[in-house]
Amino acid sequence: MTTATRLSTITSAEELARLRATLPGHRFVIPADDPLPLDCGVSLGPVTVAYQTYGTLNAERSNAVLVCHALTGDQYCAEDHPITGKPGWWLTVIGPGKAIDTDRYFVICANVIGGCMGSTGPSDPDPATGRPYGLDFPVITIADMVRSQVRLIDHLGIDRLFAVIGGSMGAMQVLQWAVDYPDRVFAAVPIAGAAYHTAQNIAFHEVGRQAILADPDWCGGRYLEHDISPRRGLSVARMTAHVTYLSETALHRKFGRNLQNRKELSFGFDADFQVESYLRHQGSTFVDRFDANAYLYITRAMDYFDLAAEHGGVLGKAFEGTRVRFCLISFTSDWLFPTAESRKIVHALNAVAANVSFVEIESDKGHDAFLLDEPEFFRVLDGFLKGCAEHAGLAEAGS
Amino acid sequence: MTTATRLSTITSAEELARLRATLPGHRFVIPADDPLPLDCGVSLGPVTVAYQTYGTLNAERSNAVLVCHALTGDQYCAEDHPITGKPGWWLTVIGPGKAIDTDRYFVICANVIGGCMGSTGPSDPDPATGRPYGLDFPVITIADMVRSQVRLIDHLGIDRLFAVIGGSMGAMQVLQWAVDYPDRVFAAVPIAGAAYHTAQNIAFHEVGRQAILADPDWCGGRYLEHDISPRRGLSVARMTAHVTYLSETALHRKFGRNLQNRKELSFGFDADFQVESYLRHQGSTFVDRFDANAYLYITRAMDYFDLAAEHGGVLGKAFEGTRVRFCLISFTSDWLFPTAESRKIVHALNAVAANVSFVEIESDKGHDAFLLDEPEFFRVLDGFLKGCAEHAGLAEAGS
Numbered sequence: 001m002t003t004a005t006r007l008s009t010i011t012s013a014e015e016l017a018r019l020r021a022t023l024p025g026h027r028f029v030i031p032a033d034d035p036l037p038l039d040c041g042v043s044l045g046p047v048t049v050a051y052q053t054y055g056t057l058n059a060e061r062s063n064a065v066l067v068c069h070a071l072t073g074d075q076y077c078a079e080d081h082p083i084t085g086k087p088g089w090w091l092t093v094i095g096p097g098k099a100i101d102t103d104r105y106f107v108i109c110a111n112v113i114g115g116c117m118g119s120t121g122p123s124d125p126d127p128a129t130g131r132p133y134g135l136d137f138p139v140i141t142i143a144d145m146v147r148s149q150v151r152l153i154d155h156l157g158i159d160r161l162f163a164v165i166g167g168s169m170g171a172m173q174v175l176q177w178a179v180d181y182p183d184r185v186f187a188a189v190p191i192a193g194a195a196y197h198t199a200q201n202i203a204f205h206e207v208g209r210q211a212i213l214a215d216p217d218w219c220g221g222r223y224l225e226h227d228i229s230p231r232r233g234l235s236v237a238r239m240t241a242h243v244t245y246l247s248e249t250a251l252h253r254k255f256g257r258n259l260q261n262r263k264e265l266s267f268g269f270d271a272d273f274q275v276e277s278y279l280r281h282q283g284s285t286f287v288d289r290f291d292a293n294a295y296l297y298i299t300r301a302m303d304y305f306d307l308a309a310e311h312g313g314v315l316g317k318a319f320e321g322t323r324v325r326f327c328l329i330s331f332t333s334d335w336l337f338p339t340a341e342s343r344k345i346v347h348a349l350n351a352v353a354a355n356v357s358f359v360e361i362e363s364d365k366g367h368d369a370f371l372l373d374e375p376e377f378f379r380v381l382d383g384f385l386k387g388c389a390e391h392a393g394l395a396e397a398g399s
Numbered sequence: 400m401t402t403a404t405r406l407s408t409i410t411s412a413e414e415l416a417r418l419r420a421t422l423p424g425h426r427f428v429i430p431a432d433d434p435l436p437l438d439c440g441v442s443l444g445p446v447t448v449a450y451q452t453y454g455t456l457n458a459e460r461s462n463a464v465l466v467c468h469a470l471t472g473d474q475y476c477a478e479d480h481p482i483t484g485k486p487g488w489w490l491t492v493i494g495p496g497k498a499i500d501t502d503r504y505f506v507i508c509a510n511v512i513g514g515c516m517g518s519t520g521p522s523d524p525d526p527a528t529g530r531p532y533g534l535d536f537p538v539i540t541i542a543d544m545v546r547s548q549v550r551l552i553d554h555l556g557i558d559r560l561f562a563v564i565g566g567s568m569g570a571m572q573v574l575q576w577a578v579d580y581p582d583r584v585f586a587a588v589p590i591a592g593a594a595y596h597t598a599q600n601i602a603f604h605e606v607g608r609q610a611i612l613a614d615p616d617w618c619g620g621r622y623l624e625h626d627i628s629p630r631r632g633l634s635v636a637r638m639t640a641h642v643t644y645l646s647e648t649a650l651h652r653k654f655g656r657n658l659q660n661r662k663e664l665s666f667g668f669d670a671d672f673q674v675e676s677y678l679r680h681q682g683s684t685f686v687d688r689f690d691a692n693a694y695l696y697i698t699r700a701m702d703y704f705d706l707a708a709e710h711g712g713v714l715g716k717a718f719e720g721t722r723v724r725f726c727l728i729s730f731t732s733d734w735l736f737p738t739a740e741s742r743k744i745v746h747a748l749n750a751v752a753a754n755v756s757f758v759e760i761e762s763d764k765g766h767d768a769f770l771l772d773e774p775e776f777f778r779v780l781d782g783f784l785k786g787c788a789e790h791a792g793l794a795e796a797g798s
Contacts, residue, residue, distance in 0.1 A: 040666035139666040199650035199674045203642045206675045209668065210638060210682070211610055214631035232613035239609060240639055243602045248734075251598035257705060265703055267439035267538040269608065269695060273702065275598045276605045283609070296668060303672065304664055306656060335647075335734070 007083065007116070007289055013132045013224045016123055023082055023118050025052045025075060028152050032127070036113075036148055042138040046127070049152050050118025051110035054078050054094060055102035057156070063394055064158045065100055066149060067109040068166030068173035071241075071298055072290060074117035077109045078102070083289050089371060092378065096397075099382035103397035104389065105162065110152055112145045112173075114298050116291035119148075123224060123291050133293075134221035140297060142169070142305045146176045153184070160184050162392060163385060167191040167370035168337065169298070172305045175345070178326070179307060179318045187388040189381065191329045192370045194341035195315050195348070196306040201336065204244050205299040208237030212292050221293055234292045235283030242282045247333035247366030251275060308348075315348035322349075325391070326356040327384040329377060331369040357384060405687035406482065406515070412531045412623045415522055422481055422517050424451045424474060427551050431526070435512075435547055441537040445526070448551050449517025450509035453477050453493060454501035456555070462793055463557045464499055465548065466508040467565030467572035470640075470697050471689060473516035476508045477501070482688050488770060491777065495796075498781035502796035503788065504561065509551055511544045511572075513697050515690035518547075522623060522690050532692075533620035539696060541568070541704045545575045552583070559583050561791060562784060566590035566769035567736065568697070571704045574744070577725070578706060578717045586787040588780065590728045591769045593740035594714050594747070595705040600735065603643050604698040607636030611691050620692055633691040634682030641681045646732035646765030650674060707747075714747035721748075724790070725755040726783040728776060730768040756783060 010016050028049045030036050035045025052075040057064060067077055067090065078094040080087060093099045094107055111119035114137070122137035129136075153161065164177045164185050171193020178188040197205075212218055215233025219226045243251075255275040259265070271277040311317035326349055330342040339360045349356040359380045363369040370377065389396075409415050427448045429435050434444025451474040456463060466476050466489065477493040479486060492498045493506055510518035513536070521536035528535075552560065563576045563584050570592020577587040596604075611617055614632025618625045642650075654674040658664070670676035710716035725748055729741040738759045748755040758779045762768040769776065788795075 135668070139668075196656060198647060199654045199656065199672075200642065200645075200647040202656070202672050203650060203674050203678055206670075206672075206678055207635060207638045207642065210679070211613075211635045213668075214610075214635055215613065216615055236606060236610045236613055236635065239606045243599065243606065246599075248597060248599040248737075251602060255598045257595065257598065257601070269534070269538075269612075269699065271605075273598070273601050273605075275602050279602055279605055280609070300668065338647075 007287070007291060010229070012227060013123070013125060016224065017125075020118055023050065025050055025118065027118065028155050030148065030151050036144070036151065038138050038144045039141040040138050044113075044120070044138060047113060047120045047148060048118065049110050049113065049148050051075050051108060051152060052077070052079070054107040055105050057106040057158070058395070061158050062160070062162060062392065063105050064153070064156070064161050065105040065107050065163045065165060066153070066161050066177075067094065067100070067107055068164065068170035069109060069112065070166070070168035070170050071302065072286070073170070074115065075109045075111045076117075078107065081289075084285070092371070092373060093381060099378050099385060100165065101397050104394065108152070108156070110149055112298065113148045114140045114145070114294060114301060116294035121291065122221070122293035122297055132222070132224045134224075135293070137293070137297065139300055139304075141301050142172045142176050143180060145301065146173055146180060149173070149177075150181060150184070160186060162394065163187040163189060163388065165189040165191070165381075168193060168367065169302050171337075172302065175307055178322065178324045182322045182324050185324050186392050187325045187327070187385070189327045189329065189384065190342075190345070192331060192334055192337045192367055193328075193345075194337050195308060195345050197303050198341070202303045204240060205303055207240050209296055209299060211236040211240070212296060218292060223292070229287070230292045231287045234287045234290065234295060237295060238286040238290075239279045239283045242279060244336045245366060245368045247335065247364055249333055249364040250366050253364070254278075315344065316351040319349055319352050319354055322352065322354050324354070325388055326354060327380070328356065328358045329370070329380060330360050331363040331365065331367070331374075332360060333364045334367045334369060336367040406690060409628070411626060412522070412524060415623065416524075419517055422449065424449055424517065426517065427554050429547065429550050435543070435550065437537050437543045438540040439537050443512075443519070443537060446512060446519045446547060447517065448509050448512065448547050450474050450507060450551060451476070451478070453506040454504050456505040456557070457794070460557050461559070461561060461791065462504050463552070463555070463560050464504040464506050464562045464564060465552070465560050465576075466493065466499070466506055467563065467569035468508060468511065469565070469567035469569050470701065471685070472569070473514065474508045474510045475516075477506065480688075483684070491770070491772060492780060498777050498784060499564065500796050503793065507551070507555070509548055511697065512547045513539045513544070513693060513700060515693035520690065521620070521692035521696055531621070531623045533623075534692070536692070536696065538699055538703075540700050541571045541575050542579065544700065545572055545579060548572070548576075549580060549583070559585060561793065562586040562588060562787065564588040564590070564780075567592065567766065568701050570736075571701065574706055577721065577723045581721045581723050584723050585791050586724045586726070586784070588726045588728065588783065589741075589744070591730060591733055591736045591766055592727075592744075593736050594707060594744050596702050597740070601702045603639060604702055606639050608695055608698060610635040610639070611695060617691060622691070628686070629691045630686045633686045633689065633694060636694060637685040637689075638678045638682045641678060643735045644765060644767040646734065646763055648732055648763040649765050652763070653677075714743065715750040718748055718751050718753055721751065721753050723753070724787055725753060726779070727755065727757045728769070728779060729759050730762040730764065730766070730773075730776075731759060732763045733766045733768060735766040
């Protein structure tokens with residue numbers, strides 16, 4: 001931690017507001033008198049959207065790339081994180097000369113609504129009561145997240161995004177953009193994604209939510225008003241999820257049955273195996289940067305995602321007549337969002353004669369591969385974006 | 400529930416002792432003056448082994464089949480369960496005319512030590528203090544479980560078991576029997592098993608344990624002395640594990656994204672999806688029949704299992720010179736104990752020219768397939784046992 005403040009040590013709404021105010025970056029506010037209509041029927045306002053940008057918007061405002069983050073990501077994709085001090089989560093692909101070249105593109109990354117890194121979410125004060133929303137915050141959807149991003153893009157004076165790119169839940173947002181705003185997206189890159197959350201995906205999320213709800217310190221979602229934090233429940237939720245982000249092969253290579261700090265089994269319940277110690281660490285550091293209610297809301301948004309549902313259950317109909325150029329990318333060892341799910345989207349796009357590339361990257365790193373060092377993935381993304389930039393008539397970097 | 404008593408409503412050691420006394424079946428006691436030596440170095444005694452039998456032991460005492468149960472199983476494999484009222488967990492294969500034919504074989508099934516269905520475990524009184532053991536109970540291993548079963552077999556006057564059969568943790572016990580007591584086993588059938596617990600297996604168990612330890616009602620393992628029960632933590636542990644027992648395909652076929660009791664999304668955190676409702680039910684019914692500390696101990700025993708470790712890391716050495724007839728069975732959609740793990744055992748057995756059959760059953764039911772209706776599995780098991788019975792000179796049923 002680089003700052004003295006960890007989210008998990010914050011136990012009041014006032015402290016949280018103070019921390020929020022210190023987070024670096026931009027804020028855009030959707031005003032209460034022009035609120036954001038949500039899928040649940042509620043109109044939400046005011047809504048703050050916290051976002052970061054990298055690179056420069058060109059005079060034609062045609063070089064903007066929207067990067068959409070995953071469940072536990074945030075807007076700090078290409079710089080050190082202000083709370084954890086860790087490098088930005090997508091520095092592997094965003095930066096000068098990288099696939100998402102900040103010498104060429106203007107990169108925008110916004111914290112999703114419902115989140116906890118500056119955008120309006122369940123820990124923010126409810127204007128109606130002055131108390132933190134808690135479970136009075138409306139359940140949001142992926143389409144709602146995208147709606148708030150559209151308002152941001154409007155605010156920035158951008159008619160059409162050159163590209164929308166994201167992995168996992170980010171891929172869901174990319175697909176939603178392409179379906180709901182096809183004229184405002186030139187290229188869409190959904191990575192390690194799916195057109196809907198599967199029963200198994202929902203099941204793992206439900207386990208995590210139940211772990212949070214089972215923690216007495218959750219207090220029916222009103223923990224901020226009780227000066228406590230459901231650390232243990234959130235930590236267990238994170239541990240469960242984290243196992244699903246890695247492949248069996250990756251876990252085996254990283255840890256196997258290696259013992260932690262000792263040569264023999266302890267015949268006890270301390271972390272004997274390195275994999276146990278690693279998971280406990282993942283759980284305990286996560287609670288220092290994430291809010292339990294935000295975890296409930298964002299997992300719910302993912303569970304609700306089903307792109308075909310609004311189109312009579314036929315995915316192809318969602319894309320009819322689209323002129324968006326798609327590049328779908330999946331990873332062989334990703335069992336949470338397996339290649340088969342990306343392939344279903346490709347088939348739907350093929351059925352409507354859309355412009356689509358599809359690459360399955362050989363990797364043993366599991367779902368998290370899109371965040372890790374995967375040179376073939378970088379090459380595919382780089383090549384696709386360069387090709388699109390040429391078609392879009394974007395100037396080369398430095399030219 | 401058929402009885403008025405659910406384990407989760409029992410909050411004192413006295414109540415628990417009363418329930419235990421009402422559980423039907425046999426008890427064998429390893430006396431304190433001839434205690435059971437455990438891998439951790441402790442000698443445990445007295446140790447009660449609760450067991451059931453089906454069929455009749457023949458005059459030669461040569462037709463005994465030991466059935467080894469999985470993590471949350473128990474000795475009631477072929478009769479209604481005295482607490483839940485549900486049919487025995489392996490009535491699919493045990494009974495007159497079935498693969499494990501009770502007209503022909505004498506079936507023995509014992510609750511593992513460390514368990515909670517009558518065999519000595521962490522909720523039993525510690526003779527040293529009179530209080531329930533809690534975490535003072537020694538950590539046990541699969542080899543310790545088998546050691547207690549050997550004492551039981553001795554007690555029953557059986558020199559050699561015709562067969563040892565089990566799935567999942569049961570398969571671990573089968574393998575341990577074959578390695579440690581090769582002269583006392585004619586045939587061994589490890590189903591949906593592995594020679595060691597993988598990093599991913601350990602990871603999922605650790606998540607479950609952390610869910611229990613995170614429940615304040617766990618009280619450092621002394622919940623029985625505080626008149627409470629860590630229901631919530633144990634329920635979350637069960638939910639996590641349960642997801643791993645099913646394949647993605649099975650979850651999809653059973654539930655898909657079907658909604659529970661309503662036609663539209665609720666935009667809330669109730670169980671919207673059938674899969675959520677199902678998991679919650681799995682969690683809440685489990686705590687009525689299982690003890691949280693027993694869950695800690697038995698998962699730990701599985702994590703510690705590594706058959707090659709005691710043989711210089713070379714699995715083949717564990718089986719050198721074996722005359723046991725092996726039949727390994729795996730299921731295509733089992734991702735928790737995948738076919739590759741059974742295959743490793745087959746390779747090790749082949750390397751020492753052992754007598755081994757291996758069948759991978761096509762199934763989309765996941766790890767739990769061995770407990771479900773899988774006719775091909777029944778045929779394989781039936782055929783293998785009949786062949787072995789012929790070789791062993793066992794009389795046919797009814798002859």
